[in-house]
Every structure is written in C-alpha cells, then in structure tokens.
Amino acid sequence: MADALHTLSAAELGRRLAAGTLTSRALCEALITRYKALNETVGAFTHLDQADVLAQADASDARRKAGQGRGPLEGIPVAIKDNIAVKGQPLTCSSKMLASLVSPYDSHVAERLCAVGAILYGRLNMDEFAMGSSTENSALRKTFNPWDLARIPGGSSGGSAAALAAGLVPLSLGSDTGGSIRQPASHCGVVGLKPTYGLISRFGLVAFASSLDQIGPMARSIEDCELLLNALASADARDMTCFGPSDRALTPSGDAKKLRIGIPKGFLGKGVAAEVAAAVNAAVEFYRAQGCAISEVELPSADLAVPTYYVVATAEASSNLGRYDGVRYGHRSTSAGTPVEMMTASRSEGFGPEVKRRILLGTFVLSAGYADAYYVRALRARAKIRSEYLAALAGVDVLLTPTVPTPAFKVGEKASDPLQLYLEDIFTIPANLAGLPALSVPCGKSGHLPVGFHLVGAPLSEAKLLAAGRLFEAAHGFAHQQAAL
Amino acid sequence: MSTPPSDWEVVIGLEVHVQLHTRAKVFASSPWGFGKEPNEQVDPVVLGLPGTLPVVNREAVEKSILFGLVVGASVPEHCSWDRKNYFYPDNPKNYQLTQKDFPVVVGGQVEIELPGASRNVMGEHKFIRIHHAHLEEDVGKLSHAGSGSLVDYNRAGVPLLEIVTEPDLRSSAEAEAFLRSLVAMLTQAGVADCDMEKGQLRCDCNVSIRRRGVEKLGTRTETKNLNSISSVRDTVIYETARQVRELEAGRSITQETRGWNAELGRGYVLRDKEDAHDYRYFPDPDIPTLKISRETVARLGKLVPENLYDRQRRYVDKLGLPYTAASVLVNARALAEWFELAVAAHPTNPSGIANLVANDLLRDLAASAGNAGPLADSAAAPVSLSSCLIKPAQLAGLVKLTDDGVISKQQAKEVFTEMFKSGQDAAAIVDAKGLRQNSDTGELEKIVQEVIADPAVAKSIAEYRAGNEKAINALKGPIMKRTQGKANPVLIDQLLRKFLA
Numbered sequence: 001m002a003d004a005l006h007t008l009s010a011a012e013l014g015r016r017l018a019a020g021t022l023t024s025r026a027l028c029e030a031l032i033t034r035y036k037a038l039n040e041t042v043g044a045f046t047h048l049d050q051a052d053v054l055a056q057a058d059a060s061d062a063r064r065k066a067g068q069g070r071g072p073l074e075g076i077p078v079a080i081k082d083n084i085a086v087k088g089q090p091l092t093c094s095s096k097m098l099a100s101l102v103s104p105y106d107s108h109v110a111e112r113l114c115a116v117g118a119i120l121y122g123r124l125n126m127d128e129f130a131m132g133s134s135t136e137n138s139a140l141r142k143t144f145n146p147w148d149l150a151r152i153p154g155g156s157s158g159g160s161a162a163a164l165a166a167g168l169v170p171l172s173l174g175s176d177t178g179g180s181i182r183q184p185a186s187h188c189g190v191v192g193l194k195p196t197y198g199l200i201s202r203f204g205l206v207a208f209a210s211s212l213d214q215i216g217p218m219a220r221s222i223e224d225c226e227l228l229l230n231a232l233a234s235a236d237a238r239d240m241t242c243f244g245p246s247d248r249a250l251t252p253s254g255d256a257k258k259l260r261i262g263i264p265k266g267f268l269g270k271g272v273a274a275e276v277a278a279a280v281n282a283a284v285e286f287y288r289a290q291g292c293a294i295s296e297v298e299l300p301s302a303d304l305a306v307p308t309y310y311v312v313a314t315a316e317a318s319s320n321l322g323r324y325d326g327v328r329y330g331h332r333s334t335s336a337g338t339p340v341e342m343m344t345a346s347r348s349e350g351f352g353p354e355v356k357r358r359i360l361l362g363t364f365v366l367s368a369g370y371a372d373a374y375y376v377r378a379l380r381a382r383a384k385i386r387s388e389y390l391a392a393l394a395g396v397d398v399l400l401t402p403t404v405p406t407p408a409f410k411v412g413e414k415a416s417d418p419l420q421l422y423l424e425d426i427f428t429i430p431a432n433l434a435g436l437p438a439l440s441v442p443c444g445k446s447g448h449l450p451v452g453f454h455l456v457g458a459p460l461s462e463a464k465l466l467a468a469g470r471l472f473e474a475a476h477g478f479a480h481q482q483a484a485l
Numbered sequence: 486m487s488t489p490p491s492d493w494e495v496v497i498g499l500e501v502h503v504q505l506h507t508r509a510k511v512f513a514s515s516p517w518g519f520g521k522e523p524n525e526q527v528d529p530v531v532l533g534l535p536g537t538l539p540v541v542n543r544e545a546v547e548k549s550i551l552f553g554l555v556v557g558a559s560v561p562e563h564c565s566w567d568r569k570n571y572f573y574p575d576n577p578k579n580y581q582l583t584q585k586d587f588p589v590v591v592g593g594q595v596e597i598e599l600p601g602a603s604r605n606v607m608g609e610h611k612f613i614r615i616h617h618a619h620l621e622e623d624v625g626k627l628s629h630a631g632s633g634s635l636v637d638y639n640r641a642g643v644p645l646l647e648i649v650t651e652p653d654l655r656s657s658a659e660a661e662a663f664l665r666s667l668v669a670m671l672t673q674a675g676v677a678d679c680d681m682e683k684g685q686l687r688c689d690c691n692v693s694i695r696r697r698g699v700e701k702l703g704t705r706t707e708t709k710n711l712n713s714i715s716s717v718r719d720t721v722i723y724e725t726a727r728q729v730r731e732l733e734a735g736r737s738i739t740q741e742t743r744g745w746n747a748e749l750g751r752g753y754v755l756r757d758k759e760d761a762h763d764y765r766y767f768p769d770p771d772i773p774t775l776k777i778s779r780e781t782v783a784r785l786g787k788l789v790p791e792n793l794y795d796r797q798r799r800y801v802d803k804l805g806l807p808y809t810a811a812s813v814l815v816n817a818r819a820l821a822e823w824f825e826l827a828v829a830a831h832p833t834n835p836s837g838i839a840n841l842v843a844n845d846l847l848r849d850l851a852a853s854a855g856n857a858g859p860l861a862d863s864a865a866a867p868v869s870l871s872s873c874l875i876k877p878a879q880l881a882g883l884v885k886l887t888d889d890g891v892i893s894k895q896q897a898k899e900v901f902t903e904m905f906k907s908g909q910d911a912a913a914i915v916d917a918k919g920l921r922q923n924s925d926t927g928e929l930e931k932i933v934q935e936v937i938a939d940p941a942v943a944k945s946i947a948e949y950r951a952g953n954e955k956a957i958n959a960l961k962g963p964i965m966k967r968t969q970g971k972a973n974p975v976l977i978d979q980l981l982r983k984f985l986a
Contacts, residue, residue: 085535101535103536206535210770238540239540240538241771319568319580319767322580327636328533328577339627340572366765366766368763368765
C-alpha cells in the first residue's frame with residue numbers, strides 16, 4: 001500500500017526492501033508525492049532535488065538486485081539539516097549569508113550514509129546557524145509544528161523534527177549545541193538523541209559552538225534512532241575531537257528494568273507546565289513500576305547552566321562565524337569600498353538579528369578586560385557542572401527530567417523576548433556543557449501538543465538511554481506517531 | 486655604523502617566523518611549495534569552508550620539537566593551540582591558529598659568533614636566550630590590482646614556527662649574527678629551508694634604548710615583517726638612531742608598531758598602542774591538547790646534528806684547522822660531513838683536505854653553478870655537493886699523493902681541476918698525464934752534481950756560499966728542465982744544500 005509508506009518505520013521499510021516487496025524508487029516517489037502535497041504547509045524542507053533522490057534510489061535498487069546491499073539502511077531516505085555538508089547540495093544554514101552556497105565536499109556523516117546505502121534526501125530548515133529554539137530565525141522560510149500549524153516546531157533542528165512528525169521522511173539528522181535536537185523532538189513528538197561529544201565526527205557540520213556541537217539521529221521510534229546512530233558513529237581522522245565508534249555506546253545494554261534512575265531535585269518546579277510535569281511524573285512512575293530504582297539527586301550548580309552556556313557558546317560562535325565575510329564564498333555586499341569595508345558590509349547584510357546578537361555577545365565576553373570576568377569564569381562553571389553531573393551519574397544510570405518546560409508555543413509568541421526563549425533549553429543545555437549523551441522520548445500530550453522526557457547518561461551510555469527509551473516506548477502508544485495532516 | 490652612541494645601549498628582541506620544511510600544511514593535508522599558480526594549493530580546510538576542521542600535522546610538530554632540541558630547550562609534556570581573532574581578507578577563517586599559553590618549545594639558547602677583527606680571526610661568542618617558539622599557520626597574500634583586490638591562499642596554512650628571543654641582543658651586528666646562526670641551525674637540522682627570497686623567514690624586530698648602566702628597559706617599538714637579514718640590521722641602526730634623536734631632543738618614545746621600507750631605508754609608523762588589536766584569544770575547541778611523548782622526544786633527539794660552533798671548535802682544536810677554513814666548512818652541514826668523510830679516508834692531514842675543500846672545491850662548485858660566491862647564502866642555496874663528481878675519498882687520495890711526495894702541491898692543483906671535470910681518481914690522472922714526481926735520489930743526485938758542475942751557474946753558487954739564500958733558486962731551473970719538471974722540489978732543495986755545503 002504505497003499511500004501508507006510514509007507511516008512506516010525505517011526498520012519496517014528496510015524489511016520490505018530486503019524482502020523485495022518494496023523498491024527504494026517506489027518509496028522515494030511516495031515521499032516526493034507527500035513532499036509536494038505538504039511541504040508548503042509544514043515548511044520542513046528548504047531544498048529537495050527530486051531527480052537526484054530518484055537517481056540515488058535507482059542506484060540503491062540496482063545494488064540490492066546485484067546482491068550488493070549495504071545493510072539495514074539500504075534505500076532508506078534520510079533528510080539532512082541544512083548545516084551538514086553534502087557534496088553538490090546547498091549548505092545554507094538557513095542564512096542569507098550562505099543562501100547561494102553549494103558544498104564542494106561531503107561531511108563525514110554524509111559519507112557514512114552513502115556507505116550504508118541510505119538516500120541523502122533533501123535539506124531541512126533550521127534556525128540560522130543553529131541559533132534558536134523555534135526555527136523562526138531561518139532566513140529562508142517558516143517551519144510549522146505539524147501537530148498545530150500555528151505553533152513552532154522547536155529548534156534549531158525544527159525542520160528535522162517537523163519532517164518526521166509530518167511523515168515526510170522516516171529518518172533525519174539534526175545537530176545539537178544546547179538542545180537543538182531534543183527540544184524540537186519533544187515539541188514534535190519524535191525521538192532525538194544527542195550523542196556523547198566525540199562519538200560522531202563533526203567534519204562537515206557547520207560550527208556554531210565547536211565544544212558543544214554534536215550531530216545526532218532523529219526518528220519516530222527508538223529502534224529507528226538506534227539504526228541511524230549505528231550508521232553514523234565511526235572513526236574520522238578529520239575531526240581531532242572524534243574518538244570514533246565505541247562498543248560501549250553502541251552495544252545493546254542489559255535489562256532496562258534494572259536501571260537506576262535519578263530525578264534531579266527541584267527540576268520539576270522550575271516553570272514547568274502542569275501537564276508537562278504530569279506526563280513526566282507518569283513516566284517516572286512507569287519506570288518505578290517496572291522495577292527501576294528511582295532516587296533524587298542533587299545538581300547544585302544546575303542554575304549556572306544557561307548563563308554559562310550563553311557565554312561559552314557565543315564566545316565560540318563569534319570566532320566560528322568570523323569566516324563569513326564575503327571574500328571566498330557566501331553573500332558579498334555590492335556596496336563595497338575597501339576589502340575590509342566589503343567584509344563589514346557583507347556581514348551586516350548577511351546575518352540575521354539573533355546571529356548578530358550572539359556574535360556581539362561572544363565578542364564582548366572574549367574581549368580584553370572582560371574575558372576573565374565572563375569567558376574564563378564560564379569555563380570554571382562548566383567544569384563544575386560537568387563534575388557534578390559525573391558525580392551524580394556515578395550513583396545512577398540515567399537522569400530523568402522533562403525535555404522542555406512547556407509545550408510548543410505559538411509562532412511569534414516569544415520572538416521579541418530572547419531571554420524567555422533561551423529558557424527553552426534549561427534542561428537540555430547541561431548535557432552539552434558536560435559532553436554527555438541525552439535522549440528525548442515522547443511521553444504524552446499537553447492537550448494536542450506532544451511532550452517528551454529527557455534522559456541523560458554518563459559518557460558513552462547511549463545504549464542504556466536507548467534501552468530505557470525502548471522499555472517506555474514498548475508500553476505506550478507514542479512510537480511512530482504522526483500528526484494528522 | 487652598527488653601534489649606538491656610547492652612552493646609549495640598544496636592547497633588541499626578535500620574533501622570527503620560519504616556514505617549516507614539511508610536505509603538507511600545518512592543519513590540512515594540502516601540500517605546499519613555491520612557484521605555484523595562485524590558489525592552486527588549497528583545499529576546503531585551507532579555505533576555511535563551513536564545516537571544515539583543523540588536524541595537526543605531526544611532521545610540523547616534530548620539526549618544531551627538533552628545533553627545540555637543537556637549541557637545548559625543554560620540550561613540554563603538552564602543547565595546545567589558541568585562536569587569534571582578527572579580520573583581514575588574507576586570513577581564511579578570520580582567526581589564526583597559534584599557541585599562546587602552551588607553546589611547543591620553551592627556553593633554549595642560540596650561540597652566536599660576532600665578526601672578528603679580520604676574516605682570519607675568530608670574533609666574540611655569545612649566547613642568546615630563546616623565550617619560546619610556537620607553531621602557527623601562515624596567512625595568504627593580498628594584492629591590489631586596478632580597482633580591486635586579489636587574494637592568494639597558497640601560503641595560507643603553511644606551518645610557521647615563531648621563535649621569540651629574550652631581549653638579549655645589543656647591536657645590529659649581534660642581531661645579524663643571531664639570524665645567521667639561527668638559519669644555520671634550522672637548515673642543518675632540516676627543520677626549515679629559510680629561503681628569504683621565497684619569504685620563508687620573516688622577522689619582527691623589537692628595539693628600545695636605555696642609558697648605559699640603567700637596568701630598566703626603555704619603551705620599545707616593534708618593526709614588523711622584515712624579510713631579510715640586512716633589513717633587520719638596517720632597521721636596528723635606523724631605529725636606534727631615531728630613538729636616540731627623540732630622547733636627546735627631550736621627547737619620549739611611543740610604543741608603536743612600525744613598518745620598514747627597504748627601498749628608502751626608512752621606517753614608518755603602522756599603528757600606535759591605542760590602535761592595537763584585541764585578538765580575543767581563547768583555546769581552540771577543535772584541537773585537543775596534544776601530548777608529546779618522551780619516546781617521540783628521544784627519537785627526535787637522535788636527529789639533532791652537531792652544533793655549528795661545537796663543530797667549529799673541534800675542527801680548530803682537535804683537527805688543527807685554521808679558523809678561516811673551519812668557519813667556512815661548518816656553515817653547511819653537507820659540506821662539513823663531506824669534509825669529514827675525506828678526513829676519515831686520510832686522517833693525517835685534515836688541514837690539507839680542508840684547504841682544498843674550502844678553497845678549490847667551493848670555488849669550482851660555485852663557478853659551475855653560476856653562483857656569485859660559495860656559501861654566500863648557505864640557507865637559500867647550499868652549494869650542491871650532490872652534483873659534485875669528486876667523492877670525499879678521492880679528494881683524500883689526492884692529498885695523500887701530495888703528502889707522500891708523489892706530486893707537488895702545484896701539480897695537485899692541476900690534478901684537482903681534472904678530477905673536478907672528470908671524477909677520475911687522482912692516481913689515474915697523475916699516471917695518465919705522467920705527472921708522477923721523480924723522487925729517485927740516486928738519479929737526482931747525479932743530475933744535481935752535473936748542474937753544479939756547469940760553469941753557467943758558478944756565479945750563483947758563489948753568491949749562495951757568500952750567504953745569499955735566494956741564489957740557490959737559480960740552480961733549480963736547470964734541474965727541472967733536465968727532468969721535464971718532474972723532479973721532487975723538496976728533494977732537490979735538500980740535495981743542493983747537501984752538495985753546496
């Protein structure tokens with residue numbers, strides 16, 4: 001039944017492809033049909049080269065026919081956030097600055113996806129340079145939450161989450177610097193994993209804050225998320241911070257019912273909406289009933305996480321985004337005088353307001369006379385947060401909180417209040433600061449809007465997080481959920 | 486004039502930027518070299534394309550460590566990189582990866598030799614301390630053409646070792662001697678080629694002056710981007726005179742960054758302290774702290790060549806070479822090692838070998854290469870011994886033939902010229918040309934006695950016996966004539982004195 005293909009999981013699609021009851025071409029054609037019908041409404045994709053997709057699909061079908069299939073993702077489309085390089089495809093970061101850029105090279109993850117036979121399926125909208133929590137900062141288009149088109153999908157990987165929730169693609173890649181995979185996953189009712197820092201190569205991921213950025217898999221089920229994770233994690237000499245695949249992270253762990261779950265003290269009080277708190281508490285009770293040991297843990301420096309993040313992330317961003325100057329590629333101002341004037345004008349014209357705000361903040365916190373008070377202090381706070389998290393995770397296997405304090409808000413509702421928007425990431429930021437793996441799992445609804453809970457584990461405990469997620473998923477109806485469109 | 490007026494003392498510190506001799510760039514796999522078309526030697530990493538990341542080139546780090554070992558520095562357990570942020574079109578990422586807090590080389594010293602009273606006299610030796618050396622990336626080149634600007638990123642990302650001295654230099658001559666010594670050490674260890682014509686060595690020169698006897702340093706100026714040793718020398722002279730003039734006129738020195746116009750021989754202000762950049766340094770998050778293993782240090786330690794001046798002292802003290810020859814030979818490692826191979830083949834007369842190598846061999850090599858002067862710039866064009874047809878053992882053979890009296894020193898020159906052209910053994914040339922000296926005492930005694938008996942030389946004999954030593958030479962011509970010039974001149978002299986005594 002070709003018209004139902006968009007509802008199937010990647011795992012199921014893979015089984016049908018393997019059984020010969022489905023071709024990658026048929027699958028891609030069905031998804032392209034759906035894309036044509038829905039993308040204007042949802043706005044998840046910024047670019048889809050249909051001819052290229054079908055050519056990849058035909059190549060995959062030919063490989064399979066020749067007995068040269070490359071594994072469970074052979075022929076399965078994976079959509080990619082527009083800050084991850086794919087050779088010959090746009091790499092806009094949803095910015096006017098890079099609107100015309102076509103990447104001349106492949107990211108490591110793009111190479112990995114090719115290596116496992118996946119179809120590189122289109123470019124997904126995002127907040128400009130991954131800065132934002134609503135995808136409203138995209139300079140290219142708006143993306144809407146498929147569960148309520150008046151609301152934001154979350155961000156910055158809003159396109160990645162919305163595409164899944166709208167059934168436009170079975171798998172997607174996001175990137176996560178302070179919650180950019182997990183927050184939109186929670187708002188769109190899908191699964192999103194931010195791996196341990198260093199598990200997946202950042203080569204080809206356009207840097208926002210290098211010490212925090214990680215690429216991660218997004219899917220409509222834990223099983224699919226794991227499939228994609230396994231394809232992405234591999235050694236890469238082009239990223240010195242990547243340590244390559246880890247058996248510990250990827251080998252399915254033991255009995256999830258024996259997991260020790262820590263609940264950080266006070267986290268459910270902090271401006272958490274009542275329905276969100278109720279859904280997360282129900283998840284805690286589920287685990288308790290399954291036999292998991294539930295305990296409260298102290299994370300006294302947790303309040304420092306948001307301010308620390310906005311110093312560290314903006315400092316790195318101010319430097320990382322220095323290269324966009326109109327000299328070699330990207331937007332170049334035509335009001336140019338001297339080269340330096342041209343660079344200044346190009347940056348003024350090419351960047352949106354949130355990006356400029358963060359560059360200015362980052363430039364300030366690194367400047368002479370202020371670096372000690374801001375940047376150096378933030379590094380100390382970061383080290384403290386990390387050591388507190390590691391200490392807590394010595395006593396429990398995972399920490400459980402809401403992913404986001406409140407459900408998806410209305411488009412434009414917080415656009416004028418960046419500080420309020422920054423609090424969207426209050427629960428997700430510490431995992432980035434500490435380099436820890438973290439997973440958002442759908443766990444209920446607030447009205448018609450999805451809610452997720454958030455698991456954080458020790459470095460390389462991805463398998464434990466996924467096992468915990470699978471246990472919950474198996475007993476609830478949130479896997480494979482899609483908005484009715 | 487290289488010395489400041491006597492009551493002022495100049496204090497100089499140098500920052501020397503040296504392009505390391507590596508195959509690939511310092512954070513990218515792109516190769517680099519001279520004379521390529523613009524933007525031919527770039528890749529996504531060099532161009533700073535979005536999403537690219539630096540990877541430290543092991544070879545560049547090892548060359549840096551090797552430099553540290555050459556100057557006796559301590560090699561730290563760890564080093565790391567920082568970002569230096571500034572906007573300029575030649576800087577592909579608008580930050581430069583450099584080492585601010587944890588450089589790859591800490592400390593060390595460079596021995597220098599000041600010019601002696603004459604070419605034949607060794608000058609004063611001094612040690613100049615190295616503060617540290619850090620490994621960073623070079624930038625591209627911006628040029629202005631017509632109404633626009635052009636940028637070439639071939640040079641961007643070339644490994645650059647910045648060697649920072651303590652303010653230990655006290656004259657332009659010392660600065661010059663330091664740079665020559667540094668270049669010799671870098672080239673001899675294979676760390677860098679230091680070809681100044683190709684911009685492989687550039688210098689920032691910090692100059693201040695103070696009254697003699699005063700310890701406190703004066704306000705310094707920094708003259709940037711000097712691309713030759715002579716520019717450094719001229720800058721020190723110029724800047725010293727300018728600062729003396731300012732202070733003696735009752736004005737003060739402004740801490741400023743200056744440039745140097747080599748054509749006009751004049752410095753100029755680039756920017757003053759108020760305009761100084763805020764580089765917003767912070768640790769580069771893309772490059773983890775690098776651990777330098779002691780095994781690596783030990784392995785590299787074996788590559789450290791003998792120090793230039795240790796070698797020079799050994800040549801003079803142990804081998805008995807004249808200072809002049811020793812100082813020429815040690816300038817190029819290949820030449821010194823060539824010389825030592827020859828000495829090994831004929832150990833009894835190092836000076837004789839040194840004389841031929843330092844004079845005849847270098848002269849002929851330079852002439853055949855079309856060079857103006859041998860070793861005029863040992864860094865740029867070390868005299869190519871690889872193309873030399875004479876092998877060290879062959880040269881030793883020539884010296885041995887002379888030492889054994891088989892040929893005269895005069896004949897040796899002739900044989901050398903032939904060897905240089907053909908690469909044949911000295912003995913073969915001597916035989917082929919029939920140059921072998923006649924040292925047959927019996928035969929020569931007979932000839933000497935016949936010449937003495939010739940009335941034509943009676944007058945000379947009388948003069949010699951009357952005490953005119955030189956008169957004896959008049960008898961040597963006829964003897965040589967009778968032996969077709971092959972008579973051993975030393976033997977003839979002995980025989981003449983014996984028979985005329």
